[in-house]
Amino acid sequence: MPSGIHDLLQKPIVAINIGLAQFAESLEEQKVDVVQVDWVPPAGGDRQMIDLLDHLL
Amino acid sequence: MPFDFVIRKNQYFDSVFLMGVSKRISDHPGVQQNAVLMGSESNKKLLADIGVQDAKIDAAQPNDLIIAVVSTTTKAAHDVLAELDVYLQGGVQAAATSNPHSLEDGLVQRKNASLAVISVPGEYAAREARKALEAGLNVFLFSDHVSVEDELSLKGTAAEKNLLVMGPDCGTSLIGGVGLGFANAVRRGPIGAIGSAGTGLQEFTTQVHNAGSGISHAFGTGGRDLSDQIGGLTTFAALEALEVDETTRVIAVISKPPGEKTLARLTKRFEDCGKPVVGCFLGARAEAGKGKSNLHRASTLDEAAHLAVKLAGGEPPILGAAFTAQELDLVKRERASWSSEQKFVRGLFAGGTFCYQSQQIFREASLLAYSNAPLDPANKVKEGVPIKAHKLIDMGADEYTIGRPHPMIDGTLRRQRILAEAQDPQTAVLLLDFILGYNASMDPVGDLLDAILEARLSVKKRGGILTVVASICGTEGDRQDVHQQTRMLKEAGVLVFPSNATAAFFCCELFE
Numbered sequence: 001m002p003s004g005i006h007d008l009l010q011k012p013i014v015a016i017n018i019g020l021a022q023f024a025e026s027l028e029e030q031k032v033d034v035v036q037v038d039w040v041p042p043a044g045g046d047r048q049m050i051d052l053l054d055h056l057l
Numbered sequence: 058m059p060f061d062f063v064i065r066k067n068q069y070f071d072s073v074f075l076m077g078v079s080k081r082i083s084d085h086p087g088v089q090q091n092a093v094l095m096g097s098e099s100n101k102k103l104l105a106d107i108g109v110q111d112a113k114i115d116a117a118q119p120n121d122l123i124i125a126v127v128s129t130t131t132k133a134a135h136d137v138l139a140e141l142d143v144y145l146q147g148g149v150q151a152a153a154t155s156n157p158h159s160l161e162d163g164l165v166q167r168k169n170a171s172l173a174v175i176s177v178p179g180e181y182a183a184r185e186a187r188k189a190l191e192a193g194l195n196v197f198l199f200s201d202h203v204s205v206e207d208e209l210s211l212k213g214t215a216a217e218k219n220l221l222v223m224g225p226d227c228g229t230s231l232i233g234g235v236g237l238g239f240a241n242a243v244r245r246g247p248i249g250a251i252g253s254a255g256t257g258l259q260e261f262t263t264q265v266h267n268a269g270s271g272i273s274h275a276f277g278t279g280g281r282d283l284s285d286q287i288g289g290l291t292t293f294a295a296l297e298a299l300e301v302d303e304t305t306r307v308i309a310v311i312s313k314p315p316g317e318k319t320l321a322r323l324t325k326r327f328e329d330c331g332k333p334v335v336g337c338f339l340g341a342r343a344e345a346g347k348g349k350s351n352l353h354r355a356s357t358l359d360e361a362a363h364l365a366v367k368l369a370g371g372e373p374p375i376l377g378a379a380f381t382a383q384e385l386d387l388v389k390r391e392r393a394s395w396s397s398e399q400k401f402v403r404g405l406f407a408g409g410t411f412c413y414q415s416q417q418i419f420r421e422a423s424l425l426a427y428s429n430a431p432l433d434p435a436n437k438v439k440e441g442v443p444i445k446a447h448k449l450i451d452m453g454a455d456e457y458t459i460g461r462p463h464p465m466i467d468g469t470l471r472r473q474r475i476l477a478e479a480q481d482p483q484t485a486v487l488l489l490d491f492i493l494g495y496n497a498s499m500d501p502v503g504d505l506l507d508a509i510l511e512a513r514l515s516v517k518k519r520g521g522i523l524t525v526v527a528s529i530c531g532t533e534g535d536r537q538d539v540h541q542q543t544r545m546l547k548e549a550g551v552l553v554f555p556s557n558a559t560a561a562f563f564c565c566e567l568f569e
Binding site: 004005006007008009011012013015016018019020021022023024026027029030032033034035036037038039040041042044047054 | 071072073074157169170178184193218221233
């Protein structure tokens with residue numbers, strides 16, 4: 001049995017919500033352990049800079 | 058048109074919040090148009106489309122908030138923008154929280170995380186999903202506009218790591234009773250589901266619930282998963298997971314017709330599956346998807362739910378397209394009240410699958426229907442070109458939703474369209490869907506009710522009657538109160554059916 005998928009199906013979900021805050025709120029409403037990430041575009045949204053950062057890291 | 062705008066440097070807000078701000082600004086008297094968006098290149102094009110252009114806007118960055126108001130005078134636009142902080146208040150408070158700002162920071166707080174829910178703009182989504190997979194997380198990828206190459210690469214990585222990528226453009230999933238994205242409150246039970254169609258999966262799971270059974274897990278895969286380009290990577294992985302999952306006794310796969318090669322592999326996989334499989338390939342002609350032993354083919358979502366519940370040992374209500382004598386009387390009465398000009402159905406859907414399924418039902422009843430998302434490309438509707446045929450419109454399609462809230466969240470566009478269709482003397486029937494559940498509008502019926510009543514009144518004044526047929530996708534556990542929503546529709550004279558398929562069949566009966 002695939003382990004990552006197995007964990008998702010068999011254990012209580014622990015979620016990281018990246019983006020729309022209402023998705024985290026609806027998970028909280030369902031008693032899911034969730035952390036909201038207030039995401040912002042990396043490197044000010046500069047595509048070339050993002051690619052460069054990804055390459056360096 | 059005169060306009061004014063404000064740019065707030067380095068203030069990033071999510072799109073749903075910004076659409077809420079835009080809606081509040083649009084309620085301000087004198088506002089002709091407005092745009093509240095981040096300074097990405099695609100958003101700047103949207104601004105140019107409404108005539109808002111300036112060197113400062115050209116220089117804005119994706120992290121910069123732009124608020125533009127088009128009004129009768131520049132001063133009127135300026136006055137609206139002077140109150141901007143009031144409109145932005147909720148978001149400013151949200152931005153002031155101590156939440157982490159990256160996946161990496163989130164992982165510090167939840168080292169045992171098993172799932173990343175990603176809804177950032179499409180151009181950044183693959184990058185976030187890749188990071189999540191590298192960190193060992195399964196991914197629910199709500200974002201759309203992710204390239205096929207990125208989708209393929211993400212799903213390849215997921216396969217190597219035994220992880221699941223639900224999406225991109227994944228609207229719904231239910232994992233162990235937990236709804237992700239736009240999902241309904243559905244009890245747990247023996248039926249597992251896999252669906253490339255978001256509202257299709259919602260309709261299937263609510264029908265299973267309403268038939269007394271329940272869902273073990275339901276996985277959204279993203280609309281392209283069963284194309285030959287992607288080859289069903291998520292569908293096959295989900296199928297394997299459900300096959301070994303002890304709580305799952307029956308598996309249903311719901312999709313538009315898969316690619317030819319993928320369908321052949323999928324059919325073989327169904328036959329080898331240790332559990333019964335219900336296959337519902339909406340829009341497929343009868344022969345497609347036809348299988349042997351293990352595969353039970355369903356042509357509608359209702360039939361899929363009925364078969365699945367039955368195969369799982371439940372006793373679903375009798376399924377049939379035949380209407381009661383009372384309903385047939387209703388057909389005669391409605392038809393007799395139409396004026397001689399009233400000849401066609403206008404379907405305005407929030408759910409893309411409902412538009413698609415309705416077209417299939419119309420086609421089987423030999424009723425020609427045009428659509429913006431047609432089954433047959435020859436039946437593509439062209440805006441502004443009058444059509445003497447039925448029209449079934451997916452109001453959640455890109456052309457209606459870029460820069461605007463989806464009709465499942467906000468009824469504005471459908472409200473306007475209902476009133477416009479009522480002005481067309483050929484309109485006899487409005488076919489609507491209402492979708493309840495997590496993250497959907499808190500009052501989807503209330504959002505459209507005034508428009509429905511006004512539309513009916515205007516047709517009545519012309520000497521006819523506007524027949525309004527609707528279905529509600531939801532359960533009694535949904536936060537919107539399905540009974541209240543149904544009651545409101547019935548009190549407005551709307552004919553309410555328990556599913557989109559039965560509502561579409563009823564429309565066909567009206568034109569028999």
